[in-house]
Amino acid sequence: MTLGELSALEGIIGGISLKNEILENEDKISRLGLSLIVILAGSFLAPLQMHSSTLAIPAIAREMGLTADIISWFTLSQVLASACFVLPAGKLSDRFGRRRMFALGLLICSIACFIGGVSFNGYMILLARGLQGIGAALIFASAVALLVSVPPQDQKVRVMGIYISVAYVGMVTGPLFGGFVIEQLNWRYVFYVPGAIFLVLTVIGFTFIKWERYGDRNTRIRLLDLSLYLGSLLQIAFGVYDATHLRGQLLLLSGVVTFAAFCWFQSTRRDPLLQVKLFTQSRTFTILGIAHFLSYVSILALPFTLTLYLQYLKGVNAQSTGMILLVQALCTAVIAPFSGTLSKYFRPRHLIFSGVGLFVVACLMLSSLGPESSIWVVVIAIALIGSSVGIMDTPIVHTSMSTVDDKLLGSASATMNGLRTMGGFIGMGLVSYLMGVHLGSATIEPSLYPQLMKVIEQFFKASVFFALLTLVLLVYGVLTRQRPLTPQH
Numbered sequence: 001m002t003l004g005e006l007s008a009l010e011g012i013i014g015g016i017s018l019k020n021e022i023l024e025n026e027d028k029i030s031r032l033g034l035s036l037i038v039i040l041a042g043s044f045l046a047p048l049q050m051h052s053s054t055l056a057i058p059a060i061a062r063e064m065g066l067t068a069d070i071i072s073w074f075t076l077s078q079v080l081a082s083a084c085f086v087l088p089a090g091k092l093s094d095r096f097g098r099r100r101m102f103a104l105g106l107l108i109c110s111i112a113c114f115i116g117g118v119s120f121n122g123y124m125i126l127l128a129r130g131l132q133g134i135g136a137a138l139i140f141a142s143a144v145a146l147l148v149s150v151p152p153q154d155q156k157v158r159v160m161g162i163y164i165s166v167a168y169v170g171m172v173t174g175p176l177f178g179g180f181v182i183e184q185l186n187w188r189y190v191f192y193v194p195g196a197i198f199l200v201l202t203v204i205g206f207t208f209i210k211w212e213r214y215g216d217r218n219t220r221i222r223l224l225d226l227s228l229y230l231g232s233l234l235q236i237a238f239g240v241y242d243a244t245h246l247r248g249q250l251l252l253l254s255g256v257v258t259f260a261a262f263c264w265f266q267s268t269r270r271d272p273l274l275q276v277k278l279f280t281q282s283r284t285f286t287i288l289g290i291a292h293f294l295s296y297v298s299i300l301a302l303p304f305t306l307t308l309y310l311q312y313l314k315g316v317n318a319q320s321t322g323m324i325l326l327v328q329a330l331c332t333a334v335i336a337p338f339s340g341t342l343s344k345y346f347r348p349r350h351l352i353f354s355g356v357g358l359f360v361v362a363c364l365m366l367s368s369l370g371p372e373s374s375i376w377v378v379v380i381a382i383a384l385i386g387s388s389v390g391i392m393d394t395p396i397v398h399t400s401m402s403t404v405d406d407k408l409l410g411s412a413s414a415t416m417n418g419l420r421t422m423g424g425f426i427g428m429g430l431v432s433y434l435m436g437v438h439l440g441s442a443t444i445e446p447s448l449y450p451q452l453m454k455v456i457e458q459f460f461k462a463s464v465f466f467a468l469l470t471l472v473l474l475v476y477g478v479l480t481r482q483r484p485l486t487p488q489h
Contacts, residue, residue: 043170047170049198053128060187068440073126073432076425078132079428080233085134087229087274092141098146105137105142112129112130112134116129147163169332225269239255275412297427302328306382355388356474357471365384
């Protein structure tokens with residue numbers, strides 16, 4: 001072979017290699033785009049389906065004749081199921097693949113929606129809500145880890161801001177969607193429509209997306225660990241529900257002791273269900289994680305509580321209630337994408353303090369609500385809450401995750417989501433307890449509206465306490481810090 005022929009051959013081979021590289025890069029880009037679309041769509045739909053069905057509570061209660069105690073479990077069952085499965089979901093995503101678990105979560109949510117749509121009694125509705133919680137746990141336990149590992153390094157903060165914006169738009173757009181569907185069609189379509197979209201996303205996730213992300217594939221889920229964890233949460237939930245009686249108080253105490261024993265036991269495990277070392281090795285993760293937990297005691301119970309206030313006490317129809325609650329989502333959607341950009345000019349702790357400050361003001365406003373209060377008080381308060389979430393959540397999540405080793409991203413993502421879910425669990429447990437005290441097993445009727453107002457007033461006063469506690473914790477963290485609350489990498 002002559003030198004010219006060799007050069008020509010090298011040129012052909014080089015051209016083929018270059019073409020293959022370009023095609024490979026294009027494939028990576030297309031898979032990245034499709035991946036982000038599926039992740040963001042699932043993260044949008046998961047809260048939308050839960051909160052849209054929350055808005056349907058009065059319509060479902062009227063049709064099925066549900067009592068106050070069943071209504072209180074309507075959201076508590078979903079939050080409890082999510083709390084029970086969020087930590088196992090993180091382990092499963094690390095071992096079997098984050099994309100696979102994310103797609104499985106989509107499938108479970110689809111099944112839950114169709115069960116809810118065909119329900120003919122309260123127990124079927126509670127089953128559907130429980131499955132929604134399990135599916136959401138799988139989705140959110142995998143989503144943050146995927147968004148930390150899939151996008152290019154220079155896009156991670158921006159994508160995280162978009163993710164938080166999309167998730168909260170889904171959370172509060174749910175009532176708007178639910179209100180429209182209930183007024184124009186029937187409450188059952190609140191389940192059917194998201195169920196069909198979840199099914200489409202499931203097919204895409206399992207069939208057309210070939211990427212996969214793993215954490216520690218050698219991780220294990222032990223039956224003893226899982227039993228202690230689930231047992232403690234179930235005891236706490238049923239204890240809160242029956243806390244007005246001695247048996248409920250004993251069950252609650254037993255649940256708290258069991259959970260404390262579970263946490264201690266996990267600190268001795270090599271491969272624990274709860275990564276206690278995330279808290280013991282990172283002071284930043286601990287402080288921000290607890291702050292995340294405390295703030296969500298109020299945030300996740302807010303749509304449920306305000307739905308009762310607006311529809312029962314203020315006589316607002318479902319569609320108008322959804323439009324009012326949409327204000328929170330719009331504020332979050334506008335601000336959250338810019339939170340990453342703001343972090344270039346302001347320290348994370350400044351953004352976090354600003355967000356928590358707005359949150360405290362909003363809780364104080366809601367604690368002053370009464371039967372004759374103007375709806376504008378609700379609008380302004382939830383606008384402040386939406387703004388506070390948009391400002392503080394991105395720096396909280398990004399700063400916390402930045403202190404974690406790459407192999408523990410799945411567990412860290414599940415832990416942060418678990419703290420958020422546990423906050424909602426405590427918040428809904430508190431609402432359930434208050435409804436049990438003031439309403440019992442009665443059907444909510446106009447004669448019981450004063451008692452319902454007491455439930456709402458006491459919950460929002462408790463929200464003020466938790467908001468102030470969050471602020472105090474952050475002040476303590478800054479005053480005693482050894483390093484600023486900034487990412488390590």
